[in-house]
Amino acid sequence: MRTLFFATLFVAGGFIACSSGTAQSGGQTAREEQPRLPKYGPTWVEEDTVQFQVSLTDSEWKNRLNEVQFHVLREKGTERAFTGEYWDNKKEGTYYSAASGQPLFTSETKFRSGTGWPSFYEPINNDAVLLVMDYSYGWNRVEVIDSKSGSHLGHVFEDGPQPTGLRYCMNSASLVFVPKGENPQKYLPFLANATDD
Structure with missing residues (x-):
């Protein structure tokens, strides 16, 4: 019983660390409070209104992604803190979307946030990502999605370093790291068969 209590406490703490949104309080509802993120940068969208370039059935996604990737990218899951492959990766290279194969982030903009997520x-x-308001779990957060597939990547918060002051808190499962100078097709085999994506 004691082990179950501490396991639950650990998971809840990890969720809160990557959920630094604004909780509902007083007479305000979650939808009344808007983030102060700058208006420039990635485009804000309502997810239901966007036609994505990469559009697959669940069965096709399950053929492309492993079980954890499918849960995170397509079901908006979150991996546990300090368990993902890239949270502590210090190699030079580019992080691609595991769903669409497009480049999303570089190692030059990666920093150690202490949260356990890259x-x-x-x-x-x-143009690589889109921003969507996320009101789940009683929080106001800004979800980050892959602009080509609409797949969930993580969230962005306003507690990052300069020059932007932002922290794009991503799930390792949503990313594929390609070391500098290497061919992305080696790590994302579906790119070899892609025509437009």
Whole structure:
């Protein structure tokens, strides 16, 4: 029983660390409070209104992704803190979307956030990701999704380092790291068969 208590406490603490959103309080509802993120940068969207370039059935996604990737990317799951492959990766290279194969972040913008998830202060370019308001679990958070597939990557918070002051808190399962100078197709075999994505 004691082990179950501490395991539950650990998981809850990890969730809160990557959920630094604004809780509902007083007479305000979650939807009334808006984030102060800058208006420039990635595009804000309502997910239901976007046609994504990479659109697969659940069965096709399950063929492309492993079980953890499918849960995180397609079911908006979150991996536990300090368990993902890239949270402490210090190698030079580029982080690609495990769903669409497009480049998302570089090692140059990665920083140690202490949260247990890979964190970056900006995407590789503003078109790589889209921002969506996330009101789940009673929090106001800004979800970050892959602009080509609409897949869940993580969330962005306003407690990062300069020059942006932002922390893109990503799930390792949503990313594929390609070391500098290597061919992305070696790590993302589906790219070899892609026509437009």
